[in-house]
Amino acid sequence: MAEKKHKLLEVKGLTMDFGGLRAVDSVSLEVHEGEIAALIGPNGAGKTTFFNCVTGIYNPTKGDILLHPKGLETRRLNGLKPNKVTEMGLARTFQNIRLFSDMTVLENVMIGRHCRTKSGIFRSIVRGKAVLEEEQFIVESSYQLLEKVGLEDFANEFSKNLPYGAQRRLEIARAMATDPFLLLLDEPAAGMNPQETSDLDQLICKISTEEQIAILLIEHDMKLVMNISNPIYVMEYGKKIAEGSPQEIKDNPKVIEAYLGEEVDA
Amino acid sequence: MEYFLELFLGGTTRGSIYALIALGYTMVYGIIQLINFAHGEIYMIGAFVALIVAGVCTIYGLSGVSILILAGVIAVIYASAYGYTLEKIAYRPLRGAPRLSPLISAIGMSIFLQNYVLLAQTSDFLPFPRLIPEFAFMEPVAHIIGSPELVILVTTFITMILLTLLIKKTKVGKAMRATQQDMSMARLVGVNVDRIISLTFVIGSALAAIGGVLVASYIGQVNFYIGFLAGVKAFTAAVLGGIGSIPGAVLGGLVLGWAESFAAGYISSDYEDVFTFGLLVLILILRPSGILGKARKQKV
Amino acid sequence: MLQDFKKSILVSIWFVFLTFPLMVVRVNTMDQVVIWRWMNLVWVAIGSFILSYLWRYMLSRKQARTKVAEEGGDTRTKLQLLLEDMNFRYKAMGVILVLILIFPLVFDTYQSTIMISALIYVVLGLGLNISVGLAGLLDLGYVAFFGVGAYTYALLNHHFDLGFWITLPIGGVLGCLLGVVLGFPILRLRGDYLAIVTLGFGMIFKVVMENWDALSFGPSGIANIDRPSFFGMDLSLANSTIYIYYIMIAMVIFTILITNRLKNSRIGRAWIALREDEIACVAMGIDMAKTKLSAYALGAFWAGMVGVLFASKTTFINPASFTFMESAIILSIVVLGGMGSILGVILGAFILILLPEYMRAFSEYRMLAFGAAMVLMMIFRPQGIISNLRQTYEYKGTKEKTDNG
Numbered sequence: 001m002a003e004k005k006h007k008l009l010e011v012k013g014l015t016m017d018f019g020g021l022r023a024v025d026s027v028s029l030e031v032h033e034g035e036i037a038a039l040i041g042p043n044g045a046g047k048t049t050f051f052n053c054v055t056g057i058y059n060p061t062k063g064d065i066l067l068h069p070k071g072l073e074t075r076r077l078n079g080l081k082p083n084k085v086t087e088m089g090l091a092r093t094f095q096n097i098r099l100f101s102d103m104t105v106l107e108n109v110m111i112g113r114h115c116r117t118k119s120g121i122f123r124s125i126v127r128g129k130a131v132l133e134e135e136q137f138i139v140e141s142s143y144q145l146l147e148k149v150g151l152e153d154f155a156n157e158f159s160k161n162l163p164y165g166a167q168r169r170l171e172i173a174r175a176m177a178t179d180p181f182l183l184l185l186d187e188p189a190a191g192m193n194p195q196e197t198s199d200l201d202q203l204i205c206k207i208s209t210e211e212q213i214a215i216l217l218i219e220h221d222m223k224l225v226m227n228i229s230n231p232i233y234v235m236e237y238g239k240k241i242a243e244g245s246p247q248e249i250k251d252n253p254k255v256i257e258a259y260l261g262e263e264v265d266a
Numbered sequence: 267m268e269y270f271l272e273l274f275l276g277g278t279t280r281g282s283i284y285a286l287i288a289l290g291y292t293m294v295y296g297i298i299q300l301i302n303f304a305h306g307e308i309y310m311i312g313a314f315v316a317l318i319v320a321g322v323c324t325i326y327g328l329s330g331v332s333i334l335i336l337a338g339v340i341a342v343i344y345a346s347a348y349g350y351t352l353e354k355i356a357y358r359p360l361r362g363a364p365r366l367s368p369l370i371s372a373i374g375m376s377i378f379l380q381n382y383v384l385l386a387q388t389s390d391f392l393p394f395p396r397l398i399p400e401f402a403f404m405e406p407v408a409h410i411i412g413s414p415e416l417v418i419l420v421t422t423f424i425t426m427i428l429l430t431l432l433i434k435k436t437k438v439g440k441a442m443r444a445t446q447q448d449m450s451m452a453r454l455v456g457v458n459v460d461r462i463i464s465l466t467f468v469i470g471s472a473l474a475a476i477g478g479v480l481v482a483s484y485i486g487q488v489n490f491y492i493g494f495l496a497g498v499k500a501f502t503a504a505v506l507g508g509i510g511s512i513p514g515a516v517l518g519g520l521v522l523g524w525a526e527s528f529a530a531g532y533i534s535s536d537y538e539d540v541f542t543f544g545l546l547v548l549i550l551i552l553r554p555s556g557i558l559g560k561a562r563k564q565k566v
Numbered sequence: 567m568l569q570d571f572k573k574s575i576l577v578s579i580w581f582v583f584l585t586f587p588l589m590v591v592r593v594n595t596m597d598q599v600v601i602w603r604w605m606n607l608v609w610v611a612i613g614s615f616i617l618s619y620l621w622r623y624m625l626s627r628k629q630a631r632t633k634v635a636e637e638g639g640d641t642r643t644k645l646q647l648l649l650e651d652m653n654f655r656y657k658a659m660g661v662i663l664v665l666i667l668i669f670p671l672v673f674d675t676y677q678s679t680i681m682i683s684a685l686i687y688v689v690l691g692l693g694l695n696i697s698v699g700l701a702g703l704l705d706l707g708y709v710a711f712f713g714v715g716a717y718t719y720a721l722l723n724h725h726f727d728l729g730f731w732i733t734l735p736i737g738g739v740l741g742c743l744l745g746v747v748l749g750f751p752i753l754r755l756r757g758d759y760l761a762i763v764t765l766g767f768g769m770i771f772k773v774v775m776e777n778w779d780a781l782s783f784g785p786s787g788i789a790n791i792d793r794p795s796f797f798g799m800d801l802s803l804a805n806s807t808i809y810i811y812y813i814m815i816a817m818v819i820f821t822i823l824i825t826n827r828l829k830n831s832r833i834g835r836a837w838i839a840l841r842e843d844e845i846a847c848v849a850m851g852i853d854m855a856k857t858k859l860s861a862y863a864l865g866a867f868w869a870g871m872v873g874v875l876f877a878s879k880t881t882f883i884n885p886a887s888f889t890f891m892e893s894a895i896i897l898s899i900v901v902l903g904g905m906g907s908i909l910g911v912i913l914g915a916f917i918l919i920l921l922p923e924y925m926r927a928f929s930e931y932r933m934l935a936f937g938a939a940m941v942l943m944m945i946f947r948p949q950g951i952i953s954n955l956r957q958t959y960e961y962k963g964t965k966e967k968t969d970n971g
Contacts, residue, residue, distance in 0.1 A: 301758050321595055369761060370897070371940065373897070374938065382588070385931065392595065544766075551763065
């Protein structure tokens with residue numbers, strides 16, 4: 001890390017309380033341009049809650065979430081609605097797949113284009129030339145995204161009929177359709193077999209390099225994390241207990257303790 | 267002051283009935299997050315069965331309080347049976363379906379049961395015999411509170427105590443609380459969740475039937491449509507108190523009863539129902555978790 | 567086999583027990599006699615025995631279907647395949663259009679009147695379909711918007727002598743405005759709470775109309791509302807009915823056209839996404855409040871407009887026309903027809919409105935059947951008679967493809 005890279009996301013002292021329970025306890029984290037950062041930790045460590053705070057689903061109790069888009073001014077994300085966060089260029093996937101199951105695969109991706117297009121009710125009724133062109137643009141760009149994640153053959157299938165691994169990839173394509181510069185992936189490899197995981201591994205790297213999208217991922221699959229991500233942040237019981245390169249994390253006694261104390265296969 | 271007291275006690279009577287019905291809504295919602303839209307109909311069926319039993323008994327020469335008790339017991343049995351069957355037919359096949367499906371099914375059931383009673387019996391208001399005697403010792407305060415009101419208050423009070431004991435002290439009650447907290451966890455530790463859900467419907471229906479019998483003998487008439495309005499009002503009570511919370515349902519019922527009674531007594535009785543619905547709408551909008559309810563965070 | 571038989575016998579006994587007091591006993595308190603209707607018991611026994619077999623059969627069929635779907639098989643019925651055939655669709659549409667157009671010329675005024683009310687429900691169904699079917703907002707007080715339209719015309723006509731054509735858009739816009747006003751505070755609510763709040767709105771509307779005599783003339787309603795005038799001419803009842811019939815046809819076509827366009831637009835997709843998963847939907851950058859509000863208000867617009875027509879058709883309205891039962895009927899049209907499906911809703915309206923009209927013996931059991939249909943549809947065919955066909959899109963893609971594209 002010789003050159004100083006542009007900082008995209010900066011979270012400072014993020015804290016989230018549910019009633020008396022502190023799910024996230026002053027966690028700070030940064031994601032820079034071109035990075036694939038990872039957030040790991042045992043189950044219940046507060047990783048998904050952290051994601052939910054950053055993406056506007058929860059309003060954090062304390063702390064700052066700052067987004068520094070390139071060439072634009074810094075925005076504080078605290079308290080913004082999820083759709084505003086997405087509009088700002090930060091998209092996400094869900095741990096428990098949340099596709100629009102009664103829509104086709106292509107339509108799922110097209111939904112992602114919603115916030116980047118603008119036809120309203122009246123113009124959709126009149127269906128003028130501009131609307132038709134926009135519509136065609138949505139279709140084409142969505143289809144291209146499907147090609148990128150390798151789902152183009154399923155474009156007109158209902159998304160609920162896709163196999164599990166494909167559903168996860170579709171979630172990624174849908175998130176990418178919102179034109180993000182930072183992508184948050186919540187356990188993208190969960191439930192995948194080794195072959196699917198290694199495909200995913202490549203896909204994530206491809207997104208990072210070819211699309212210039214920085215990535216922050218939560219993952220339990222240590223092989224995947226150690227292969228592709230740097231830096232790695234480790235959480236336990238709501239607190240950040242370590243951060244650093246994969247090698248540093250592997251050697252960190254706190255991390256070893258956290259994992260050995262919890263589960264062996266993680 | 268006396269007028270105030272009269273309204274207050276009238277409101278309490280009304281409210282305790284709402285509370286009885288509201289308990290059914292709240293218990294079911296607590297466990298399967300379903301607004302059991304047909305619950306009001308169970309209450310109506312309870313009242314109708316009681317009416318039929320009481321009618322038959324009167325014609326065959328029985329009289330007095332024994333009829334009331336017999337009618338009440340049979341009404342409770344039947345309402346429970348209907349509640350049980352309702353859950354089995356209309357809701358159980360829809361476990362895991364999209365959230366609106368069981369609600370639409372419940373609305374369908376409500377319409378079905380109303381029309382079933384309409385067709386099987388009649389659309390007219392049927393007179394319900396006055397089975398609650400006038401107690402002599404109530405004479406001095408009769409202008410403020412009558413004997414029927416007293417019976418309603420005492421019955422509801424006893425019922426609530428029994429319900430609380432059931433939920434707090436028995437093994438079944440423990441299983442019910444466990445299922446309410448976390449259904450899959452309860453299943454893992456060996457609770458028969460399906461049975462607990464059935465039981466919840468049975469208990470809720472029994473309470474509604476008690477309410478139905480009390481109201482019917484108090485107001486003196488019954489028809490197929492009484493369940494709808496009572497249902498909406500009791501639901502309002504349940505939401506007011508905080509849906510899912512049992513003390514909440516009781517509190518909500520009482521608050522609603524008082525509010526209605528005072529509004530009708532001091533403002534105008536024309537808009538009594540508007541008042542209730544307005545209250546319902548306002549609570550749902552402003553404080554959907556109710557007075558005693560806890561805000562639930564949706565899991566993402 | 568034997569086990570099934572035993573089960574059905576048990577079900578039968580259970581239902582005999584369950585229905586005994588209500589179906590058999592009838593107390594006549596006036597004459598102090600009890601009427602015992604034992605025959606009913608036999609019907610219940612036989613009926614529930616047969617139905618329990620049917621129930622099991624349907625359940626097993628449903629399970630088989632979901633299994634096929636899970637294995638990626640084709641679960642479309644023959645009817646669906648036929649409907650997806652564009653060629654057939656155009657031909658069928660042409661035939662139906664001709665039939666519809668000549669209908670009032672062939673049949674008498676009475677028949678036309680029935681058709682008009684069916685068409686009114688078609689538009690109401692399509693309007694409600696926007697909020698319930700597409701956006702997933704269960705609206706149980708939809709009839710209030712219908713009532714607003716009807717009262718708008720009745721009052722404007724009564725006080726200011728305004729005509730049908732001027733009031734038609736006013737009714738729609740007022741319905742829409744009410745939709746926005748009511749919709750705004752309730753958008754944050756979860757699905758089932760929203761349903762109850764809208765139910766409350768519907769009830770409040772009716773009670774207010776019943777009691778606010780100065781505005782609405784109370785329960786006695788408003789009479790002598792003008793029928794639509796034909797270029798300034800007043801028509802005879804028969805001609806006027808035919809005229810209204812054609813207005814209604816135009817309105818149905820207009821509604822179909824617009825809902826169809828919206829359904830397959832950027833907005834329509836957002837509605838459907840909202841129905842499928844609210845959280846994922848906002849996480850994809852869709853403004854939930856705006857999207858919900860537009861669906862709710864647009865549905866209200868149609869109800870308001872068709873309300874104007876309803877008032878002009880019946881020439882008399884009172885609050886009794888705007889009960890919860892009406893909302894429930896419209897909802898069952900949408901549910902039965904197929905949530906989100908335009909064709910399904912049209913079919914649903916015709917079945918639910920015309921069947922009881924033409925089968926008089928059956929009309930007593932109308933609401934009973936509606937209720938049962940709603941339950942059964944949810945259990946066995948939640949997608950309705952005609953499930954929603956999704957638009958497929960043409961795309962070129964960047965890679966050269968030889969097979970599909």
